[in-house]
Amino acid sequence: MRALAILALLMPATALAAGPDGATVFTRCAACHTRTGAGVPGAYPPLGADFRALATKPGGRRYLALAVLKGLSGPLTVEGKxxxxxxxxxGGLDEAAVAAVLNHVGTTIARTGPAFKPFTAAEVSGYKAGAGSMTGADVARLHDAAEGK
Ligand code: HEC
Structure with a gap:
């Protein structure tokens, strides 16, 4: 028993917490955004400075969650391109999986630093409930205002 308890203490928190693993979910994003999140200029935007800025603002967090839930159809300007x-x-990602993948991007891909406020499933749920039949084009139009431009 004691050995088991020690083992549990040594396991990373993510392995103990029930729910989807953001790094695993990110493998599907990496197909386009690349494994490091650097993207492909002109085709797939990087998940870096723009993500970091958006994640600090309420409108930006809504935009990020809706981009995953509803998709995006540009034009969209990211880091000047x-x-x-x-x-x-x-599709196929529930609110917890969307929160998990955004948290993986925030902490590991875009490296937003200690100030990063994790997304919760409840937060994502709220954005989803308010989005109704929004399309990817509608979501893309939120980008500039979400960034405060
Ligand atoms: C099939 C390719 C593809 C996949 C898979 C994909 N994306 Fe994207 N993503 C794009 C494209 C393309 C854009 C830019 C849209 C445009 O040109 O209008 C984008 C834009 C974004 C943006 C907006 C960036 C910004 O700074 O405004 C975010 C955030 C994002 N993707 C996150 C994700 C996450 C997280 C996943 C995985 C759950 C994912 N994407 C999966 C192609 C993809």
Missing amino acids: TYRNVMPAQ
Whole structure:
């Protein structure tokens, strides 16, 4: 018993917490955004400075969650480059999985630092409930205002 308890203490918190693993979910994002999140200029935007800025603002957090839930259809300007591509809605991810993948991007990919406020499933749920039949084009139009431009 004691050995088991010690083992449990040594396991990373993510392995103990029930729920989806953001790094695993991110493998599907990496197909386009690349494994490091650097993206492909002109085709797939990087998940870096823009993500970091958006994650600190209420409108930005809503935009990030809706991008995953509803997809995006540009034009979209990220780090000074315009993207006119389409990101499909990431179907099959529940609110907890969306929160987990955004937290993985926030902490490991975009490296937002200790100030990063984790997304919760409840937060994502709220954005989803308020989004109704929004399309990817509608979500892309939120980008500039969400960033305060
Ligand atoms: C099939 C390719 C593809 C996949 C898979 C994909 N994306 Fe995207 N993503 C895009 C494209 C393309 C854009 C830019 C859309 C445009 O050009 O209008 C984008 C944009 C984004 C943006 C907006 C960036 C910004 O700074 O405004 C975020 C955030 C994002 N993706 C996150 C994700 C996450 C998280 C996943 C996985 C759950 C994911 N994407 C999966 C193609 C993809």
